[in-house]
Amino acid sequence: MTSASAPATEHEHADHAHQFDDAIQQHEAATLGMWTFLATEVLFFGALLTAYTIYRHYYFDAFRYASHEYLRWYLGAINTGVLLCSSLTVALAVHAAQHHDHAPGQSAAPPRIGQPKHLVPLLLVTMLLGLVFLCIKGTEYYIDYRENVVPGPSFFHPEHVPPGIDASHIRLFMTFYFILTGIHATHMIVGLGLFSWLTWNAHRGTFARTRSNAVEICGLYWHFVDLVWIFLFPLLYLIR
Amino acid sequence: MQTRTYYIIFAWLMGLLIATVAASFLNLDRFFPGLNAAVALCIAAAKAMLVVLFFMHVRHAGKLTWIFASAAFVWLGIMLVLTLNDYLTRHPVDQPIQLSVQTK
Structure with missing residues (x-):
């Protein structure tokens, strides 16, 4: 590096940040950093799921009754489908951003040579699917609110409980449901924020070169949020 | 990786989603207690593997x-x-x- 002349340095630094040897190393560092964060997220959700598993084992009948009575499996299934679709569009967006980088004959071109093909539409469709997910989730919360199964002053009517089931165990299930899906929805909102930022930058054409790393690691985050829902859906909605 | 792979993985994920809903309507617990939960978790783990390996590119990482x-x-x-x-x-x-x- 020290022997590089001034004009060459400027050219070299066009495709990777100066602290990295090359673009490949920068890409590996970016994805490794995101995976480190995601590992802490696995344990964050994991602790809640461990607690949920213990209480589901203890009060299985109450949890099954509450899941049947107050959660709608079809809304959960539609939401799973929506998130899987959004994961596909994210994967395609990352592909679009990366393959723009490595397109032949463009290495000598200036960094801002336009937008990767389809990147902005794919990012917008992803955000739209994320919003659809949150709208369906919000509708579920609203129905729960109307049925008085949201934790609060009018939380749950004990007179409706069938014999052999403790109303407090149903309240426990609903509390787990709201904490788990609420934290997941918060992650979705953060994801929407990240993707708005990505879309804005992609629109301005600043992802033309190695900034596709940003698309990739935001994509990793989005896939992870999808991953959490893949486990939440059967654990909460499909208790038999 | 080709975009074709992503469409194939997506089709598998949707298939597994239908499978997990269908399995939840079968009373598998009469064969072995807890079998319903085990099947649901196995399908979820399979979906997670597909997402991690292909969508999150760990397979080629x-x-x-x-x-x-x-x-x-x-x-x-x-x-x-x-x-x-x-x-x-x-x-x-x-x-x-x-x-x-x-x-x-």
Whole structure:
């Protein structure tokens, strides 16, 4: 590096940040950093799921009754489908951003040579699917609110409980449901924020070169949020 | 990786989603208690593997990424196995009936 002349340095630094040897190393560092964060997220959700598993084992009948009575499996299934679709569009967006980088004959071109093909539409469709997910989730919360199964002053009517089931165990299930899906929805909102930022930058054409790393690691985050829902859906909605 | 791969993985994920809903309507617990939950979790794990390996590109990632990604799930496994090892093998504290019967 020290022997590089001034004009060459400027050219070299066009495709990777100066602290990295090359673009490949920068890409590996970016994805490794995101995976480190995601590992802490696995344990964050994991602790809640461990607690949920213990209480589901203890009060299985109450949890099954509450899941049947107050959660709608079809809304959960539609939401799973929506998130899987959004994961596909994210994967395609990352592909679009990366393959723009490595397109032949463009290495000598200036960094801002336009937008990767389809990147902005794919990012917008992803955000739209994320919003659809949150709208369906919000509708579920609203129905729960109307049925008085949201934790609060009018939380749950004990007179409706069938014999052999403790109303407090149903309240426990609903509390787990709201904490788990609420934290997941918060992650979705953060994801929407990240993707708005990505879309804005992609629109301005600043992802033309190695900034596709940003698309990739935001994509990793989005896939992870999808991953959490893949486990939440059967654990909460499909208790038999 | 070709975009074709992503469409194939997506088709598998949607198929597994239908499978997990269908399996939940079958009463598998009559064959073996807890079989319904086990099947649902196995399908979820299969979906998770597809997402991690293909959508999250771990399949083609370097060894260090493999180690970091695996570590997350290994530690989750340790937390689940050691915790449940305790809780699933003792009586809940709010159900002392069997204990009092034994000590009579």
